Amino acid sequence: MAQKCENCPLRQKPLFQDLSPDEVRFMQKFKVGELVVDPGAPILMEGSNSPQLFTALRGMGIRYNTLQNGRRQVLSFVFPGDFIGMQAGIMGEMGHSVEATTQMTLCVFDRSGIWNLFKSHPERAFDLTWLAASEEHFLGEALSSVGQRSAIQAIAWALVRVFLRGRALGLVRNGVMPLPFRQQDLADALGLSLVHTNKTLAVLRDRQLAAWSDGELQVNNLEALADIAETDTEKLPARPIL
Amino acid sequence: MAQKCENCPLRQKPLFQDLSPDEVRFMQKFKVGELVVDPGAPILMEGSNSPQLFTALRGMGIRYNTLQNGRRQVLSFVFPGDFIGMQAGIMGEMGHSVEATTQMTLCVFDRSGIWNLFKSHPERAFDLTWLAASEEHFLGEALSSVGQRSAIQAIAWALVRVFLRGRALGLVRNGVMPLPFRQQDLADALGLSLVHTNKTLAVLRDRQLAAWSDGELQVNNLEALADIAETDTEKLPARPIL
DNA sequence: CGTGTCCTTGAAGCGCATCAATGTTGGTGG
């Protein structure tokens, strides 16, 4: 039973921009179905030219690159509302893979509808470009973290980012939000070893700043965490949703 | 004396896609002038909401982030044909700064014309999105380099990237192309110290793979360089030009 | 010529990776 765009639960969250009734109708027509995938399932593979694009409706996942030597770079964590498959939709080939971490529900769009979107709904095309520019912005920040921050700074930065996103999505209750990833995922996102990631998380826990275990992240002192990371805690800008 | 889009020297390079006569006319209307900046001049600053967007017509520059602790992450080198100011144009605020390294000539566009582009020229809007997705792709690769490659692999990767781009732009003559950056710039791009970058470049020079000095990059053995980097040397896809 | 910028080289030390082993939990089958 597919979710009607009209009643999409995501659009009510403060993180997302409003849509006009006409835009909602268009998205409903653009949406060809819904897909539920299990934890660990691949959603898109690097190099693939998928005919389908997605928006994460429920659940979380990761985007990652695999190098020839077998090492893995996690590019970002996928949260509800994230658009998946931009590169396939626009350039015809994914530059990274996407995999479900939890069970996920995905809105499915037809890649061939993209061009129609540009032709007949320029405001939606603009939103799509906004998302691409936003991803570029985020990857620039991530690159700065991996390149210039120490391990403890990088981990603090990542936890702040994740927490702000979780808060904007209404996932935080009493300073706790679900974060169903492995320490290895975070290590691969920051270019650190699993061992050092583990020890650094322990430091943050000992300092009573943030504790992440059993798939739950608890942030006790967001400002102190942001101070370590030398980043800010500004409210995230409202983003469009596809 | 501004360059007419009709005679734009960039479009003739193999790297760039063709434009229809109508598209050329539109771009000419969109273009409000030309700007020449000196080496070291700032073009856009992080956080700025510039009313102007640019395409690099001649010369080279760098995009970079500055962190609170004063360290700098170079996100990419700017080559002729690169679009500058995507984030300001789409999201209203730059996520990084852009600075000229050599003297540069920039085509200037009016930010307020962007919306008109989406409304009346969907194929140009698509091209803009293509560029954004392409940047995202590149930053993902860069992140993988900084996060997962050793110093010599990362430097080899960067030199291969730069060389492929230079070749597609017709800048390579006898295996040599201009690369007017400092070693510090490359170090900041890869999250390495200047000293180690210098020593690693010396290794590549000693092995007769690539030599970079006096603003010129000579690549003697592209394949061997790519082997070290564990990357490929595929021809770059033709990109749109704004 | 003095000063600034960039490149180069040597030496010392640390933040991190790697290796190794053990603990914990949940699932599975006999």
Add this chain to the structure above:
DNA sequence: CCACCAACATTGATGCGCTTCAAGGACACG
């Protein structure tokens, strides 16, 4: 119900790739 196993978290020990510190060389420029 317990033995077993797989996946993940944890902790200690060792060492290396890198950073940092320091000094000097090669230009270019006023």
